Amino acid sequence: MRKYEIAVIPGDGIGKEVVPVSLKVLETVAEVHGGLKFDFKEFPWSCEYYMEHGKMMPDDGVKTLSNFDSIFLGAIGNPNLVADHVSLWGLLIKIRREFEQSINIRPAKYFKGLRSPLVNPNDFDLIVVRENSEGEYSEVGGRIHRGEDEVAIQNAVFTRKGTERAMKYAFELAQKRRGHVTSATKSNGIVHSMPFWDEVFKDVKSSYPDVKTDSFHIDALAAFFVTRPQIFDVIVASNLFGDILTDIGGAIMGSIGIAPAANINLNGKYPSMFEPVHGSAPDIYGKGIANPIGQIWTAKMMLDHFGEYELGQKLLDVVEDVTNDGIKTGDIGGTATTIEVGDEICRRLKKVVSV
Ligand code: NAD
Ligand code: IPM
Ligand code: MN
Numbered sequence: 001m002r003k004y005e006i007a008v009i010p011g012d013g014i015g016k017e018v019v020p021v022s023l024k025v026l027e028t029v030a031e032v033h034g035g036l037k038f039d040f041k042e043f044p045w046s047c048e049y050y051m052e053h054g055k056m057m058p059d060d061g062v063k064t065l066s067n068f069d070s071i072f073l074g075a076i077g078n079p080n081l082v083a084d085h086v087s088l089w090g091l092l093i094k095i096r097r098e099f100e101q102s103i104n105i106r107p108a109k110y111f112k113g114l115r116s117p118l119v120n121p122n123d124f125d126l127i128v129v130r131e132n133s134e135g136e137y138s139e140v141g142g143r144i145h146r147g148e149d150e151v152a153i154q155n156a157v158f159t160r161k162g163t164e165r166a167m168k169y170a171f172e173l174a175q176k177r178r179g180h181v182t183s184a185t186k187s188n189g190i191v192h193s194m195p196f197w198d199e200v201f202k203d204v205k206s207s208y209p210d211v212k213t214d215s216f217h218i219d220a221l222a223a224f225f226v227t228r229p230q231i232f233d234v235i236v237a238s239n240l241f242g243d244i245l246t247d248i249g250g251a252i253m254g255s256i257g258i259a260p261a262a263n264i265n266l267n268g269k270y271p272s273m274f275e276p277v278h279g280s281a282p283d284i285y286g287k288g289i290a291n292p293i294g295q296i297w298t299a300k301m302m303l304d305h306f307g308e309y310e311l312g313q314k315l316l317d318v319v320e321d322v323t324n325d326g327i328k329t330g331d332i333g334g335t336a337t338t339i340e341v342g343d344e345i346c347r348r349l350k351k352v353v354s355v
Contacts, residue, residue: 001037004306007068007271008042012087013280014290014338015046015074021342022072022295028346029303029315036308041068047078047087056082056090062098066270070302071095073275074295078282092275096132099270101263102162103169104130104242105301106277108229108249108259113324115254115333124229128249129173130242131166132263134159135193137239158193158238160200165266167204170236174211177233181205183215184237184245197238222248246277250294255331257281257291260298262305274302288337291329293319296345318348 010019023040030036043064045057056076058064065071076092077084095101109125110116118124140155167183174181183201187194198215205213216224218241224231225248237245250259259277276294284290296319303312327344328334336344 003037004069005039007065007071008040009073011074011076012046012078013282013285017290017338018292018295019074021292022299028349032350047081050082068271070271071273075280077280099265101265102133103264104132106246106261112320126232127234128246129170129236131239134162135239156193163200167236170234171208171211174234180212180233182235184218184221184241186218257331258293262301274298289330290338291331292338292342
């Protein structure tokens with residue numbers, strides 16, 4: 001029996017709707033497989049928790065999480081209760097940093113039955129490798145001067161180690177795919193960190209002569225995601241560029257509610273964290289209409305991380321069939337609820353998964 005211990009943080013908003021549905025799907029995967037067991041332990045850390053305890057998680061929260069095989073997280077953020085910078089630095093970003101989850105992998109590809117705004121949605125399959133620990137998301141900066149002449153400064157921090165790490169990951173991933181890496185840059189002399197980014201890219205690429213490369217400024221690259229996403233295989237991007245590109249990745253699939261993600265700890269010292277690209281969506285929370293596919297596909301990425309590739313692929317095939325048969329939420333053109341989509345996936349999983 002293969003057993004995985006998973007810390008579950010549903011978080012805020014629709015995280016509390018899509019996580020339970022995804023856990024049910026994972027339970028079903030384990031049940032029908034027979035040789036697999038998931039031990040879920042749920043933690044209520046969220047903005048509501050903050051209102052009660054004055055912090056997003058207990059002081060020993062990170063230590064508690066370190067004992068798990070992985071972390072499965074919904075979304076964090078309820079700006080009506082807690083300012084986003086407080087909730088995010090206090091939980092989400094804290095976990096990414098403390099557990100050295102330096103790589104964020106975010107795929108986007110054609111999926112049967114989706115409602116993509118693209119004319120030819122069936123010809124793209126890309127993965128963004130987002131640098132996840134530094135860059136524009138640095139703690140360096142702050143407000144200087146208050147009052148009428150108020151000023152805020154944000155310093156981007158790019159280390160050679162962090163930049164190389166993301167790029168090497170992208171090249172190695174491309175070697176297992178279609179052998180092409182695109183660098184997301186902005187090196188036309190405006191952003192100081194980007195000529196450095198280009199230099200590291202050139203150095204790293206020299207070790208992978210079998211991989212083709214190109215490089216686009218982030219503004220043009222964002223437009224190409226919409227006009228010709230089929231030219232991309234693996235894209236390596238800084239933290240902020242990768243953040244923005246991957247919401248577009250969701251959009252070209254048909255909804256940000258579909259896009260999955262994995263925050264990977266590369267050295268194996270700490271757990272990795274699986275949370276979709278989307279946020280807590282306060283505008284639709286409580287209506288039961290959130291698309292659970294992003295969270296379920298994220299669960300598939302967690303299965304991949306455990307080496308359960310075949311099972312993960314079966315799960316994604318079932319999700320695709322269910323979507324293609326029109327059992328889908330409103331954001332992608334259906335009328336089903338979050339729970340109905342999850343239940344249909346479970347029902348069909350019972351037919352296809354075997355040991
Ligand atoms: P969001 O991703 O929550 O929502 C953007 C839009 O997409 C909304 O219209 C929403 O209804 C829609 N959407 C998102 N997920 C959906 C789903 N599964 N099904 C259907 N529609 C979906 O982004 P936002 O509005 O910018 O942020 C809301 C809150 O979430 C903020 O507090 C933000 O900081 C936080 N956030 C958290 C995470 C995270 O924890 N990983 C990620 C992004 C945003
Ligand atoms: C994401 C989110 C986070 C990010 C926010 C909520 C800090 O947008 O995971 O894409 O920017 O990394
Ligand atoms: Mn984002």
